[in-house]
Amino acid sequence: MRKSLKSLMGVALATALVVGAVPAFAGSAESTAARAKRVRVTAMDFHLMGAPKVLKPKRTIFTFKNEGSVKHEMVIVKMLNGKTFKELLNMPPKKANKHIKFIGRLVAKAGEKSDKKIDTKLRRGRYVMVCFFDGGTDKPHVFEGMFHKFKVRR
Numbered sequence: 001m002r003k004s005l006k007s008l009m010g011v012a013l014a015t016a017l018v019v020g021a022v023p024a025f026a027g028s029a030e031s032t033a034a035r036a037k038r039v040r041v042t043a044m045d046f047h048l049m050g051a052p053k054v055l056k057p058k059r060t061i062f063t064f065k066n067e068g069s070v071k072h073e074m075v076i077v078k079m080l081n082g083k084t085f086k087e088l089l090n091m092p093p094k095k096a097n098k099h100i101k102f103i104g105r106l107v108a109k110a111g112e113k114s115d116k117k118i119d120t121k122l123r124r125g126r127y128v129m130v131c132f133f134d135g136g137t138d139k140p141h142v143f144e145g146m147f148h149k150f151k152v153r154r
Contacts, residue, residue: 036061036119041129043072043108046144048129055122055152062118066108072131072141076103076118079126085149089142103127122152 036059042049045068064074078101079085088096104118128149131141 035059038063040065041074041148042067043074043131043146044068045070046131046141046146048074048131048146048148051129051148051150053150055150057122057124057152057154059119059121062104062106062120063114064106064108065113066110069110071107071109071133072146073105073107073133074129075105075132076127076129077101078103078123079128085128085147124152124154126151 037055039051039055039060039062041051041062041064043064043066062074062076066072079088080099080101083091083099088099091099103120106114106116106118108114126149128147130148131146134140
């Protein structure tokens with residue numbers, strides 16, 4: 001399971017480098033930004049706080065602050081085709097990649113906040129935010145419970 005997870009992390013990181021850490025949003029006028037839902041996620045050792053369990057399908061801006069003692073990340077993916085998070089973690093990376101849509105990734109060192117944001121239009125579905133880093137422990141933070149599943153629905 002760890003080998004598959006680390007491979008999935010590599011896929012997520014490669015995707016972040018290719019598509020950029022912050023997806024573009026067309027029509028980013030100030031009036032549109034004012035109507036966007038803002039979600040402020042705070043990382044602790046080893047959980048994510050401030051992330052809701054349900055969001056509405058609309059433009060959403062995610063920010064990320066790390067109050068933990070080690071570096072953390074927040075990778076957001078949409079789970080597709082009815083696959084569960086556990087199933088995705090156990091799949092080979094190429095197969096798992098067919099069942100997720102990468103939304104964005106933010107990174108923050110201990111005691112700092114990310115200088116970037118994820119600005120996206122969420123669509124209905126099931127999502128998960130995850131920290132794949134393994135700094136400070138002998139296993140990726142996701143196995144310490146550092147993930148948060150949420151749904152987008154009306």
